[in-house]
C-alpha cells in the first residue's frame with residue numbers, strides 16, 4: 428500500500444482553510460479551451476502539504492463533466508467517472524431523488540440548471556487583507572480569455588455559526604491517512620475514523636475496494652499520472668482526486684425564528700430549545716445526549732465534549748429526536764443495531780404489539796455514508812431576536828454554500844440527501860423529512876411531510892405540524908476535484 432502524496436492533492440481534501448476567513452467561489456464556463464489550459468498551467472493551485480506558517484491565500488479548482496468536455500477530454504475518458512458525475516445533479520430524475528422539486532426544482536435555480544451547468548468551480552480563500560489582490564491577480568488576461576463567469580458567490584464569516592445561528596463545522600469524520608484500518612471487516616462499535624478511499628479516489632474504501640474511476644493506457648500523454656494501485660499497467664486519472672458536491676442553500680432565517688417563536692408561544696428561550704431539537708445540537712453546538720466516558724476512535728481531543736457520543740443512550744429519541752438534522756445525517760451507529768431485540772421481542776413486534784417508533788435497526792450503517800463538509804456561509808448575521816422583526820425590502824439573501832467531498836457521490840452525498848434528509852419515512856418516523864432542509868412537498872402515499880415528532884421523556888411527547896420550508900436550493904452541481912497530476916494532464920502539460 429503506497430503512502431499518500433500530499434503534494435499531489437488539492438488542499439481542500441485535508442484542510443478547511445478556516446484561518447482564511449474570506450472566500451469566493453467563481454463558477455465559470457470555458458469559452459476558449461487553449462486559454463483555459465494556459466491559465467491552468469500557471470494557476471497557483473494549493474496542495475495539501477502542511478505549511479508552517481500556514482499560507483495566507485489558497486486556490487483550488489474543480490471541473491464538472493461538461494467542463495472536462497470543454498477542455499477536450501475525450502468522451503471515453505469521461506465515461507470512466509461515475510454515472511452521477513457525468514449525468515449531473517440537475518438531471519430531472521436525479522433532481523426528484525434529491526428532493527429538488529417544487530421551489531427547489533432546477534429550472535428555478537439561479538445557476539446550474541440542466542444544460543447550463545458550470546464548467547469549473549474556482550475557489551479562492553485568503554486572509555481578509557490579502558483577499559482582493561489575490562483574487563484580482565488570479566483573474567488575469569488568460570482568465571478573461573479563457574472563462575466566462577456565470578456567477579461569483581461571495582461568502583461571509585459568521586464566527587463558526589451558520590445563518591440560523593447554530594454552531595457549525597463541529598463534527599467531521601477523521602480520515603485514515605495512514606491506511607491502518609483493516610477493511611473489509613465488520614464494525615461492532617461506532618468509530619469516527621473512516622477509510623481514506625471514502626474521500627480520495629485510488630485508495631481502499633470501507634468495503635476494502637477501490638472505487639471505479641477512469642483508468643487510462645500508458646502513453647506519452649498519460650506519462651505524468653500515477654499508476655493504478657489495483658492495475659499497475661494502467662494510469663489512474665482520478666488518484667488523489669475526489670468528487671466535490673456543491674449546493675447553494677438559501678436559508679429563510681426570519682421564517683425559521685418566526686415559526687419557532689410562535690410554536691414556543693412567544694418565548695425566545697423555548698424557541699431556541701425547539702430549534703435545538705430540530706438541529707440535534709444547542710446553538711452553542713453541544714449535543715443533546717450525554718457525552719460517554721468510553722473514547723470513540725477518531726474523536727478530535729479538542730472536541731471530546733461535543734463529539735464523544737452516540738445515540739445508544741437515547742434509543743427512544745427522548746433527548747435528540749430521530750428526525751433531528753444531525754441524527755439523520757450521522758446516526759452514529761455501527762454495522763449492528765445497538766439494541767438487538769430478543770426472539771420473543773421480535774415476535775411481539777412482528778405481531779404488532781411492540782412500541783411504535785423503536786426501529787433503530789432500520790438505519791443503514793453510517794460508515795458507508797460519511798461526507799467531508801467544506802462549505803461556507805453567505806449573507807450577514809441575523810440574531811434570533813432581530814429575525815423576529817420584518818426584514819427591509821429587497822433584503823440580501825442568507826444561506827450556506829454547501830460543499831462536500833466524497834469518493835462515491837451516490838453512496839455518500841446522494842444517500843444522505845435522499846434516504847436520510849429528504850425521506851419522509853426515517854428511523855420509524857413518517858410524515859416528516861429533515862426539519863431544516865425538507866421541501867414539505869406532498870408525495871404519493873405521504874400527503875403530509877411537514878411534521879416533526881419530538882418523542883420526549885413522557886409517554887406523549889410532542890408533534891409539531893405545518894413546518895414551512897426553511898431552505899431553498901438556488902443552484903448546484905457535481906464536480907471532480909483533480910489531483911495536481913491530473914490538473915497538468917487536463918492542461919495538456921502531462
Ligand code: HEM
Nearest residue numbers: 589593594595596597598676753756757827829843844898
Ligand atoms: C442550509 C442547510 C444546512 C444547515 C443550516 C445545516 C446545519 C448543520 C448544523 C448546525 C450542524 C451541527 C454542527 C456540526 O456538527 O458541524 C450540521 C451537521 C451536519 N450536517 Fe448540516 N446543515 C445544512 C445542510 C446539510 C446538508 C445538505 C447535508 C448533507 C447532504 C448536511 C450534513 C450534515 C452532516 C453530515 C453533519 C454532521 C453530523 C454529525 O456528524 O453529527 N447538512 N448541519
